[in-house]
Amino acid sequence: MRLMIYSHDGFGLGNILRMLAICTHLLDSIGELSILVVSGSPMLHSFRLPKRLDYIKLPCLNRGISGKFSAKYLGIAVDETVKLRSELILSAIANFKPDIFLVDKKPYGIRDELKATIEYLKAKLPETPIILLLRDILDHPDITVKEWRKHGYYEAIDKFYERVLVLGTPEIFNICHEYQMPPKVANKVQFCGYIRKELGRKKPNLVLNELQLSPEEKLILVSPGGGEDGYRLIDTYLSSLALLPATYQLRSLIICGPEMPLIEQAALQHKAALYPSVQIGEFTDDLMSYIAAADALVTMGGYNTTCEILSVGKPAVVVPRHKPSQEQWIRAEQLAKRGVLKAIHPDNLTPESLLRSLLEQLDTPQSQISHPAIDLNGLPNISQYIKTLITNKKGVVPSRQSHQSSNKLRDLAILKQV
Template identity: 50%
Template sequence: MKRLLIYSHDTFGLGNIRRIMNIATYLHRAIPDISILIVTGSPMIQSFRIPKGIDYIKLPCLSRTARDGYSAKYLDSTIGDVIRLRSDLILSAVLNFKPDVMLVDKKPYGVKHELRETLNLVKGYLPKTRTILLLRDILDAPATTTKVWEDNAYFEAVNSVYDLVLVLGTPEIFDPRAEYGFPVSTAEKVEFCGYIEPQSLVRDRDTIRAELHIERDERLILVTPGGGEDGNALVRTYIQALQHMPVGAHVRSLIVTGPEMSEPQRNLLHQSALRFPSVKTLDFTNDLPSYMNASDLVVSMGGYNTVCEILSLKKRAIIVPRVRPVEEQWIRAERMARLGLLTTIHPDSLTPQDLLRTVLMELESDQSLRPTLDLTALPTLTSHVSMLLDDTYEPVPLEHLSR
């Protein structure tokens, strides 16, 4: 039985843990005789259906307070105490699970360097354990990311403790080796996987439209700000734009506010939407891909998972990305818009009038003329993990390390 441990960076929203669960589930199905342990602080992990062969250790939750600042989400403890607790739990998990491969998400040393002790010990105690750093397509603006990596000695970490760096993107959209100034020794470890094609089961388009009572001559717009924690402005602006929708436009709207939107904001948006009989609102759905498949246009923020879902279903999209505290979504949206994959509006320029104008334009565009996105990340990642799993580990007795 091969063993894979996945460390999930997990301090904001639903996107990260969804991506990790997609990866873990695919790997479990694709690789025979593999046991997968996920180590995460995401409070949403318990809401996923976990197949046999995958389990998780839940770390105390963190909240992101600024660009790279953190605090305890629920515990009445200092961030230092919580990081020490998380670090000890991670170390214990690795020592006892003894993974053949460790897959670390985003931060080479983990949040606040909580992985540093574990990674150093792995190199001594489990020298056959292979380590992979997993990066999404874009981290943040180049100047910001380069400074963070230099200040935290991440380039040195990649050189000393990682065997491979897998990027869930393509160099045509964003090449971190060039954009972030990777040294040659770091760049040589980088492999591009493409983007993730979601594995969600999608219900029939006609079935969904019938459930929503959408007539044949009506077009459906899905509005989704992802988890919703910072999606109030997008949904509010869209509802305001509906006041100016041309008579006879034959447009229906489904707004999914997201489970992490605050209750006061959600209630206010629901009340505002009641003025429009053509609008249906939901707090949350576990069947969002099916609604997306049934739609004619998607208006959303620019998270990695959402964009992959939209483009895998070949949907028209208007992306209003998050730009603070990091610029990842804006860079992704702008680069993809430049290639003709989608349309984007900077949130600082978002007005009801501009949004409506863009909506009407997109409804008349020909989606079949748009280019396609490389969505081969899961099989490509699986191939890399499988190759590293071919090496078996030979743990060194702990007492030898203290001599």
């Protein structure tokens, strides 16, 4: 069976990390599955990819703080880049002929780049179900409802999509209610729970030994995710160390993120050199090993980071991004109300507020930190749904041989028409 995944990746590492976790779990649990990922992530090649997974790299788009898209590397207009991406996706669909098509976040893709592909599937591969995958929160309801109405997303789900899988729980954020989904769309929604993060490759004791921590020191891990807009968080954290009372012995491990501009990395490394207890690096593909070893976390509030916090139950101070999307702030605020973490709005971020929140987390006994029952079964629930689809399709899907023997000239003509 063939699964094709569209992951647009307009900003940061979150989308591709989440999608790779899903792919790995699917391949581990469904032996007959092969997966082709179509992605614009500039970092996909940096990760260990499981067997039976391959990818097509799309030209990168970048979404700045304003929310507008531009070509990240190519010196061409965004419309040309989107057209190129759209044609690559359509060609991949026509040749790979997936049994299932999984779309991340946007029903028609970035700037409608999936429209031609979805219309092709409807006309030529109507037996291929199209599944929409959404994280728990997209943006503030006012913004999301306006965008979905403007782009016809409700109608697209009703017409083309078989199911909407949500990586969250209605207790934290009920997208059906918050995003005013019509009954026909809401009936397709299945809440799968958050993604439980697997432990890293190194045990905590090994990490602590590598970092040469003394028994008296507390390890603070500081990570802004991909890092493209993480400079302020790390800079503020470094400034807060000058205010640290002498009674606290902290060792800080800072991971800037591979998408932080080099000039900003250099400035932070220069500032970090003032503090012998600080180690700073760019990237690790085994972040969970360091999270598990840390005594507390200072992070931004992306979906993956939240899942890491929920999975390990470590004290955390989260300074979420609030532009161009308010998704991170809404999530952090909801979890802060439940006592899971400390949240600081970016407008209120200062060295004083950051240090105060961090020390409060360190001084709170582990037994007093709230660990509410939050569903972390996102991966097995998605896997079970895909297994069910495969089981249902096995008796009705035409043989692969019959697909391949179809008239290629006819397919080319249809591609040109679409």
